[in-house]
Amino acid sequence: MGRGVFITFEGGEGAGKSSLIEEVARQLASDGIQVVKTREPGSTHLGEHIRTLLLNHTSQPVSPYAELCLFLAARAQHIQEVIVPSLERRKVILCDRYNDSTIAYQGAARGLGMEKVESICEFICQGVQPHLTLYLDIDPAVGLFRARGSSPEIAGERGYDRIEVEGLEFHSKIRKAFLEIHEKDPARVHLLDASQKKEIVCAEAMKAIRLLLGSLA
Numbered sequence: 001m002g003r004g005v006f007i008t009f010e011g012g013e014g015a016g017k018s019s020l021i022e023e024v025a026r027q028l029a030s031d032g033i034q035v036v037k038t039r040e041p042g043s044t045h046l047g048e049h050i051r052t053l054l055l056n057h058t059s060q061p062v063s064p065y066a067e068l069c070l071f072l073a074a075r076a077q078h079i080q081e082v083i084v085p086s087l088e089r090r091k092v093i094l095c096d097r098y099n100d101s102t103i104a105y106q107g108a109a110r111g112l113g114m115e116k117v118e119s120i121c122e123f124i125c126q127g128v129q130p131h132l133t134l135y136l137d138i139d140p141a142v143g144l145f146r147a148r149g150s151s152p153e154i155a156g157e158r159g160y161d162r163i164e165v166e167g168l169e170f171h172s173k174i175r176k177a178f179l180e181i182h183e184k185d186p187a188r189v190h191l192l193d194a195s196q197k198k199e200i201v202c203a204e205a206m207k208a209i210r211l212l213l214g215s216l217a
């Protein structure tokens with residue numbers, strides 16, 4: 001896997017992944033560490049096409065199996081084009097979502113089965129697994145409020161809208177799945193309480209990252 005360091009950031013919508021990656025990258029870069037920020041799908045030419053495909057099909061139902069295959073196709077390309085070369089160049093890779101999101105979204109929330117999706121992810125990734133995963137845990141109602149500026153809980157007072165109810169149920173399944181993944185592998189998956197202030201979440205993330213970098217040095 002080269003001599004670089006692979007760190008993934010996981011969690012539901014609005015948990016704070018993208019903001020945290022920006023701040024962690026800034027702090028690591030100011031320590032003189034070479035960082036690569038990346039995300040799926042979309043960090044490669046093929047990934048951009050897949051992203052467009054996924055976004056352009058919002059009006060028609062997409063088979064959950066097709067959705068899984070598209071995400072995995074983007075991942076396979078991302079591994080070959082970005083992650084493996086960056087590891088070989090000894091970079092610290094900060095990746096916004098990876099296998100755990102696929103296991104939680106497609107495996108748990110879409111109902112394809114967490115174990116089945118995990119094993120297909122393992123096949124696709126050929127051993128390219130994160131050294132550390134920072135899981136940002138948040139109540140989905142809070143996360144959705146941050147991400148969209150409206151809360152399904154508040155919507156409840158004026159009567160739930162079908163999508164909003166489904167949205168919250170869907171996102172609750174995702175949180176439960178992430179918590180299971182953390183419980184199964186706490187050594188890799190570090191849980192951060194993402195309801196805290198950004199500065200505190202970031203300080204805790206940096207502590208875990210510095211510990212990892214120290215142990216690999």
Ligand SMILES: Nc1ncnc2c1ncn2[C@@H]1O[C@H](COP(=O)(O)OP(=O)(O)O)[C@@H](O)[C@H]1O
Nearest residue numbers: 013014015016017018019146147194196197198
């Ligand atoms: N710890 C936090 N407390 C309050 N708001 C936050 C926190 N972290 C992120 N946010 C805000 O929530 C919104 C979603 O954050 P973002 O980083 O885009 O989440 P994600 O990438 O996980 O969907 C942004 O407006 C961001 O500034």
Ligand SMILES: [Mg+2]
Nearest residue numbers: 017018019096
């Ligand atoms: Mg984001």
